[in-house]
Amino acid sequence: MIKKLQLPLQTMNLVVGFMVWVIISSLIPFISEDITIAPERLAIVTAVPVVLGSILRIPLGYYANVFGARIIFLVSFILLLFPVFYLSEASSFTDLIISGLFLGIGGAVFSVGVTSLPKYYPKEKHGLVNGIYGAGNIGTAVTTFSAPLIATQIGWSNTVKIYLILLLIFAALNFFFGDRHEPKVKTPIIEQIKGVYKNEKLWFFSLFYFITFGSFVAFTIYLPNFLVSNFGLEKVDAGMRTAGFIALATFLRPVGGWLADKLQPLLLLMGTFFIYTIAAIVLAFSPTIGIYTVGTLAIAVSAGIGNGVIFKLVPFYFNKQAGIANGIVSMMGGLGGFFPPIMLSIIFSVTGQYSIGFMLLSQVALASLVLVVWMYYQDRLQLAAEVFKSTGQGILVTDISGKIKTVNPAFTKLTGFEESDVIGQNPNIMKSDRQPKDFYKEMWQEIEQKGMWQGEIWNRRKNGEEYLQWLNISAVKDDTGEVVRYVGTFTDITSEYKKKTVTIPVMTT
Incomplete structure (x- = not known):
């Protein structure tokens, strides 16, 4: 019975983790009314939670194998109580940076589930299972949509305090319903790193996830403020549009994983990066809100399917080092959400527009498309070589x-x-x-x-x-x-x- 609960429990854990992870970016229009933040520092405040949320994914993925998901989720939620409370009492830019840094733990828990859940299912279902778990990033949409609505009624500080109750509830759920008997893997972390770091596929998947998940996170933290400042939308309207972006990308993540179980995953990635390339070019020409919406939704489709496909591929190629490989790839995805907002902010301050940043995204997506094509044909040649030799x-x-x-x-x-x-x-x-x-x-x-x-x-x-x-x-x-x-x-x-x-x-x- 406990084993059957792990997929829904860990998926909801991810929902809560991601809800906490994006509190600052979702409430920044309200926070900036009470705390003076220079325009050039705004992107830094919203991007800082991504840093620790990315770097911690490696040790959390590894220790999820050593201690099991139950312990790691439980400890993570208890630790998150401190930065959430600190944020609710923040009164300066420094307070936002300190609390935001440790809120990154909420994003880091992603690597726990993708390491733990495949142990409970056969390989032919790993894409769907990791896709369902990854749909837990709907937590970013929940916060982006609900936090501004609640803040208009009770203020942003009290809104943040509500998350303390949520964290305590899920800490208790993991204590009672987490699997105490999850299979453990205790290979030393250095040995696992040695087993994967020379494999070029690890770094290709890291690049691909840097783009797919990175763009998901980047748009999540960049859209609310951008839609208000660039198109003059109301804060709640901007939050709802951002929530729509997140919901679409999240819904398509398990779809991408399911498709990767049924079809050739690398062919799906080719389609993903082709759409990315075209959509980014569209956004680069500073279109009207209607065309901008279409381009953004195309990015959501690509990000959702791409995220699902990549986490079908990682455990397939790195079954014995799943913890560390998941951690490295997911870390790169998180960092992919850190750099674009800062880069867009710098480009805008220099040029007065975002076009160059979106053109860079299109070129990186095009380069990734070429790499996926190369990997596809390399796999076919490798298969032929294996047949020849065996x-x-x-x-x-x-x-x-x-x-x-x-x-x-x-x-x-x-x-x-x-x-x-x-x-x-x-x-x-x-x-x-x-x-x-x-x-x-x-x-x-x-x-x-x-x-x-x-x-x-x-x-x-x-x-x-x-x-x-x-x-x-x-x-x-x-x-x-x-x-x-x-x-x-x-x-x-x-x-x-x-x-x-x-x-x-x-x-x-």
């Missing part, structure tokens, strides 16, 4: 002149010839004298006419032993129809031949 059939590949270009391990096992013995040689070094010249002449005529030949043939091993092969030779052609190489595959059928030729002596009386 198949039990002997394989040799020659150029059109008949010189051997490569062989597989099964070739060496069946013939005794090492790769270094045969590269650059003609396959006739293995020829026996059992077949007449006409046999080979007819064989190559058939290959020229039909593109392939198969049949029985006697050849020699390296030690001189003759053996019978079942051989298939195929001509490989390019797009113009020209033969570019020949591939031979064979198996040893000597034992079957001997069984057929054994004569059983007849007993006579």
Whole structure:
């Protein structure tokens, strides 16, 4: 029973964590009425919670494997009580920075669930499960939508204090309903880091999540104030529009994970970054509020699906180091939400517009699209290489002149010839004298006419032993129809031949 509760419990934990994480950005229009904040410092105040929320994802992901999700969520919610209370009493810019920094714990809990929950489900459901859990970032929408409404009634300070009650409730829920018997993994953190940091896929996924989740966080903290200052919207209206952005991206996250379970994840990422590229270009031209809304919603679609797809890929490629890999990738996603608002603020202060920032986003998205295409074809080549190396059939590949270009391990096992013995040689070094010249002449005529030949043939091993092969030779052609190489595959059928030729002596009386 407790195990079945983990997905809904941990998803709600993430909702609460993200609700706390974005308190400052959601209430900044109200806070700035009581606390003087220079325009150039505004982006820093809203971005600071993202810093610790990103960096802490690595240790929280690791320790979720060591101690289990129950302990990590429980401790995180207790620790969050202090910065939330401190924020409610804030009276200066410094107070906002200090409280905002430690509110980052709310965003850091993301890596706990993506490390813990896959332990309860088979691999073919990891995309959907992590997608459902990731939908917990709807917590940012809940705060963005509700906090301004409540603040208009009771003030921003009392609104913040309400979160203390919520944190205490969920600390208790984790204490009583968290899984005390979750499987633990206690590999030292240094060993886990050594096991993943040289893998280029880890850094590619980090870049992709830097964009998808980073843009989700960036737009979440950037939109409320931007819509008020740039389009003159009311604070509540801006909050509702931002909540709509968050809700769409959040709803599509489990959809992205589910699609990644059913389809090729890398193809889905290609579509994601293509949409990103186009949408960012649209936003770069400072459109009207209507077109701006369309571009922003396109970003929401891309972010939601992309986030779901990436956390299908991470546990797939890093099953044994899931905790540390999830932590690193999710950290980069969080940092992706830290830098864009600051960068946009600096660009705006220098140029008076945001166009250059959105053009940079489009170019990074385009570069990511190219990388995903490259990864897709690398995976296909790697798959082909694995099949080539692991198949039990002997394989040799020659150029059109008949010189051997490569062989597989099964070739060496069946013939005794090492790769270094045969590269650059003609396959006739293995020829026996059992077949007449006409046999080979007819064989190559058939290959020229039909593109392939198969049949029985006697050849020699390296030690001189003759053996019978079942051989298939195929001509490989390019797009113009020209033969570019020949591939031979064979198996040893000597034992079957001997069984057929054994004569059983007849007993006579």
